Every structure is written in structure tokens, then in C-alpha cells.
Amino acid sequence: MTNFDTNRLGRITNWMQRYVDERKYAGSSLLVKHNGSEVYFNACGKRSVEDDLDFQRDTVVRIYSMTKPVTTVALMMLAERGLFHLDAQLSEFLPEFRNMKALIPGAIRLDQIQDAPTPTLHQLLTHTSGLSYPFNPGVLPKAMDEQDLLFKPDQGLLADRVRDLARLPLAFQPGTRWEYSVGIDVIGRVIEVVSGQPLDQFLTQEIFEPLGMQNTAFSVPAGAGDRFASLYTPLAGDAMALNSAETGGDTLRLVDQARRSPFENATTFSGGGGLVSTIDDYSRFAEMLRNRGQVPGQRLLGSKTVDYMMLNHLPGDIASMGPQSFAEQPMEGTGFGLGGAVVINPGRTRVPGSMGDFSWGGMASTFFWIDRANDLTTVFFTQLSPSSSYPSRAELKSLVLGALIE
Incomplete structure (x- = not known):
């Protein structure tokens, strides 16, 4: 039988407060569930330093790339209806991706190109498509x-x-490398074409409403503006510059303020990074995955589909596929499934964990993981960009698993 040591869980409270006291994070919250029951929750610090507002359980945050698993679930819901196969080429849905070109190896100019096949849906989902992100090198x-x-x-x-x-x-040529990319933003557009609905409507009807995720959307929900957290950065320059070491004098420089944010009224439905949510909402989503596609009274995906999503879809770990993009969590010992990372060798990740742990994070240092071996889901929210600023994810996983006693 596994259970949690309450004294050891208390270490998490101290750790969260230390991050606030040291002005690393303005505020944060953490929710841990074991066998579907809450075993730990804590919130500390501020959601808005400038307005002296506390970070609370119902605080709404930018989850950025934690949007990706949600969009991936949406695509797999459509795949379960027999509307396409994951090996389908992107051009079958979006004709503008016909006649693709790829940069030649070692290219230093945008016109140094050669013919390339159109990426498949599977390659888009697994970041092996040849697409990239503006903050990557190259x-x-x-x-x-x-x-x-x-x-x-x-x-x-x-x-x-x-x-x-x-x-x-x-x-690069599709399938030859792993590089973090906007591929799942493109998947969001595929969902629109296949379903005939705008992405926000599809996600609301098919995922958010069935799971009771009333505070999750591309825009801050009506009436929730005073619960929306501000975003901060320790960088002197661009808060999205993941590879930058350009730190400034203020470790909590305000970059996106509540009530003045573009997230108040979004016009772009980014399936790769556009959602806002609350910790209880996202925990419901994580619990659905831990329970192989269902929550009490609702089934979104077949159990075998979720099992498939949580397998490693790469030939080896991410590190073996020559990524040049940023590393906000270990790439050694970590593969990639559909919508998230998968631990394939816990010893190589340098963090305690279980085989098959499924996780992903967001640019503002949010993080979640699902440990199905121990029936555990953990969701951590804060609002500091970039996510590579501090090793909080590794520290947090060590703290939570250090409190789990078998």
C-alpha cells in the first residue's frame, strides 16, 4: 500500500514559500491527487505583486504549452471517429503545405533548400515534422x-x-530530428478543418464542458478578470527568450498585467500555447488521462487510445534525436508520446520517477505529470517566463515522490 507522509509533504510548503521569499516566483499553487483523492494543496505568494493580490486556488493562469496535451486529446477524439489516420499528410487537410521544401543540412540562408515530403499528423504531434519555434536557434x-x-x-x-x-x-527533413515546434498549433487548424468548428468551440463542447472545466478557455472567462494572474520574468530582454542569459536587476519584472493582457480577448486560438486555466480545471484533465480517458460519468477517449498516447513514439530518447531547441526538462531518458514527454529510463533523467511518467509544462513555469504506476497526478501553477529560469520541476518531483511511502 502506498500513502503519503504528511511531514514530508510539509517540505513542499516550505519549498514553495522559499521561492516566493527569494523573489523567484511571485506566487504559486500545487495540487497533488492520489487514487483520485486530494492529498496536498497549497497556494502562496501573489498573483499580482503590483496590486497586492494573493495567489489562490481559483487563480487563472496562462498555461502556455500545457495547452498541447489538450489539443492532442481533441485530435485523438476525431481519430477515434475514423476521420483520418495519423500517418496522413498534413496537405490532405491544409493544401498550403503541398510541395514542401526543407533547409539543406548546415544551411546558413533561408534559400538553401531541397525538396521534402509533407509532414504527417504524427510527426506534427511528436515534434519531428521539421517545424520549429522562433525562440530556437537556427x-x-x-x-x-x-x-x-x-x-x-x-x-x-x-x-x-x-x-x-x-x-x-x-x-530539416521530416522524421529525422526532434525539435520543439508550433506543430500542435497547426494540429489545431486541422481540428478546425475536420470538425468544421472553430477550435475554441470544439474544445469547449468536447472537452471542457464534459470535464467541468469552466475556467479554461483561450480568453480569460467573463467575470474572472480579477482572478487572472500577472506574468513576470527575470530577464532584462524578451521574456520568451528561452536561451537567453540576459538577466536584469528585477527578478520579477512585470511583462503582462492582468486586465491589460491580450489573453483578456484572444483572437488567435493557439492549440500549442493559448489556453488559460485554473489548477482544479487542469487537474480534472490530468485525472482523465490517468484514468485512461474517463472521469466519473464521462468518457472522452478509449482506454487503448490513452495508453497509445503515453507510449514513447520516438526511436529512442529525445536526446538521441539531436535536438537544437531548448531543454526545460531532461531529454536523456525521456521519450515523447502524443502531447507530452514519457519517462523511458528514470535513471537517465536524474530525477526520481516511474517508467511511463507522462508530463509537460508551459512557458510560464507551469508543470504537470501523471504517474500511473503510483496512481498520482500533480499540477503546479506559477507565472514566470521563461520556464528554464529555475530547476523547479526537478525539485518539485523529488519533493512529491520523497513524500510517497510504500
Whole structure:
């Protein structure tokens, strides 16, 4: 029988408060469930330093890339209806991705290209498509940065941004490397084409309403503005510069203030990074995955589909596929499933864990993981960008598992 040592859980409270006291995080919250029952919750610090508002259980935060598992679940719901196969080429849904080109190995200019196959849906889901992110190093990311192709909440229709992306070459031949990318933003557009609905409507009807996720959306929900947290950065420059070491004098520099944020009224439905949520909402989503596609009274996915999502879909670990993108969590011993990372060798990750742990985080240092071996879900919320600023995810996992007694 496994259970939690309450004294050891208390270490988490001290750790969270230390991050606030040291002005690393303005505030944070943590929710841990074991066998579906809450075993730990704590919130501390401020959701808004400038307005002296506490970080609370119902605080709404930007979950950024923790949107990706949600969008992936949406696509798999459509796949279960027999509407496509994951090996389908993207151009079957989005004709603008026909006749693709990829940069040649070692390219230093955007015109150094060769013919390339169109990425498949599976390659988009697993970040092996050849797409990238503006904050990665390289020729394609530089071009994306110049065009501001980050799928921010105020950048207009998703269809238009995806068409802009299709005009650029791929960073590499699909399937040959792993590079963190906007691939799941493109998947969001595929969902719109296949379902015939805007992405926000599909997610609301098919996922949020069935799971009771009333505070999760692309825009801060009506009436929740005073619960929306501000976003901070320790960097002197761009808060999204994951590889930057340009620190400033203020470790909590305000970069996106509640009530003045583009997330108050989003025009771009970013399936890769656009959702806001509360910790209880996201915990319901994580519990659905831990329970192999269902919560009491609702089944979103078949159990075998969820099992499939949580397998490693790469030939080995992420590190073996030559990633040049940022590493906000260990790539050694970690593979990638559909929508999240999968632990395939706990000893190589340098963090305690179980085989098959499924996890992902967001740019503002949010994080979740599902440990099905121990029937455990953990969701951590804070609002500091970039997520690579501190080793909080590794520390947190050690703290939670250190309190689990068998």
C-alpha cells in the first residue's frame, strides 16, 4: 500500500514559500491527487505583486504549452471517429503545405533548400515534422522570429497564421530530428478543418464542458478578470527568450498585467500555447488521462487510445534525436508520446520517477505529470517566463515522490 507522509509533504510548503521569499516566483499553487483523492494543496505568494493580490486556488493562469496535451486529446477524439489516420499528410487537410521544401543540412540562408515530403499528423504531434519555434536557434527560427510567428493571442485568425507558416521551409527533413515546434498549433487548424468548428468551440463542447472545466478557455472567462494572474520574468530582454542569459536587476519584472493582457480577448486560438486555466480545471484533465480517458460519468477517449498516447513514439530518447531547441526538462531518458514527454529510463533523467511518467509544462513555469504506476497526478501553477529560469520541476518531483511511502 502506498500513502503519503504528511511531514514530508510539509517540505513542499516550505519549498514553495522559499521561492516566493527569494523573489523567484511571485506566487504559486500545487495540487497533488492520489487514487483520485486530494492529498496536498497549497497556494502562496501573489498573483499580482503590483496590486497586492494573493495567489489562490481559483487563480487563472496562462498555461502556455500545457495547452498541447489538450489539443492532442481533441485530435485523438476525431481519430477515434475514423476521420483520418495519423500517418496522413498534413496537405490532405491544409493544401498550403503541398510541395514542401526543407533547409539543406548546415544551411546558413533561408534559400538553401531541397525538396521534402509533407509532414504527417504524427510527426506534427511528436515534434519531428521539421517545424520549429522562433525562440530556437537556427535559420528557420530566425525567420519565424522576424515574422513574429509565435501564435500569440492577439495575432488574428489561426488559419491566416498557419498559411504564413506554410510559406517557410522546414528546418530539416521530416522524421529525422526532434525539435520543439508550433506543430500542435497547426494540429489545431486541422481540428478546425475536420470538425468544421472553430477550435475554441470544439474544445469547449468536447472537452471542457464534459470535464467541468469552466475556467479554461483561450480568453480569460467573463467575470474572472480579477482572478487572472500577472506574468513576470527575470530577464532584462524578451521574456520568451528561452536561451537567453540576459538577466536584469528585477527578478520579477512585470511583462503582462492582468486586465491589460491580450489573453483578456484572444483572437488567435493557439492549440500549442493559448489556453488559460485554473489548477482544479487542469487537474480534472490530468485525472482523465490517468484514468485512461474517463472521469466519473464521462468518457472522452478509449482506454487503448490513452495508453497509445503515453507510449514513447520516438526511436529512442529525445536526446538521441539531436535536438537544437531548448531543454526545460531532461531529454536523456525521456521519450515523447502524443502531447507530452514519457519517462523511458528514470535513471537517465536524474530525477526520481516511474517508467511511463507522462508530463509537460508551459512557458510560464507551469508543470504537470501523471504517474500511473503510483496512481498520482500533480499540477503546479506559477507565472514566470521563461520556464528554464529555475530547476523547479526537478525539485518539485523529488519533493512529491520523497513524500510517497510504500
